[in-house]
Amino acid sequence: MNICVFLSAADLDERYTAPARDFAGLLGKAGHTLVWGGSHAGLMGVVADAAKEAGGRLLGVSVEFLAHKAYEGADEMVMTRDLAERKALLLAHADAIVVMVGGAGTLDEATEILELKKHGKHTKPVVLLNTAGFYDGLKTQLHRMDEEGFLPIPLTDLVFFAEDAVSALAYLEAYAA
Incomplete structure (x- = not known):
């Protein structure tokens, strides 16, 4: 499975790097391909x-103005x-999407992917990995949107909220099966 991960290129502390490393390690060990923004930063x-250390394949999709940050060890x-x-190519290459911690x-990326899914432009599973409660506010807002009728499909059909790497990958593999 090609798993697209949207996440920050910022240097972050272990509270965020450890769960991201765990997820990528599980992804690689399971033989999946990491599809990501292509940066080494x-x-x-x-x-x-x-992901690479665990045996996963790497497919990076970068942008010309960030070419100097491209990951040299990518398979593609x-x-x-x-x-x-x-964004369009990341989605096109993905079988599933995971949103990790990040900035604007x-x-x-997350809201565009959810909007496209809401309108039936893709049916791929989307996981929001809520590391250290980072997305608690967004989770609350999305639940409110669902409860008040702003979403034409149930929130549970739109996104899965995972609190750790194991449950995130388990959901994606079950969805694919």
Whole structure:
């Protein structure tokens, strides 16, 4: 399975890097392919290193203005002209999506993926990995949107909230089966 991970390229502490490393290690050990933003920087690099060390395949999708941060050990690296094309290719190459901790760019990617799924433009499983309660506020907001009728499909059909790497990967593998 090609698992796309949206996450930060920032250097973060162990509270965030350890769970990301755990997920990527499980992904690699299970023989899955990591599809990610293609960077060696920060958390993106941590995930790429862990997936590769565990035997996973790496498919990076970077953008021309970030070419200097491209991960050199990727099995395949695709360069795009802009961020919109990058998001589209990340989704096109993915069988499943995991959203990890990140900033405005990660939030943009997550909301676009959810919006596309809401409109039936893809049916891929989406997991929000809520490391250290990072997405508690977003989880609350999405539940409110669901309860108040803002979502045309049930929230449980839109996204799965995982608190750890094991439950995130287990959900994706069960969904694929």
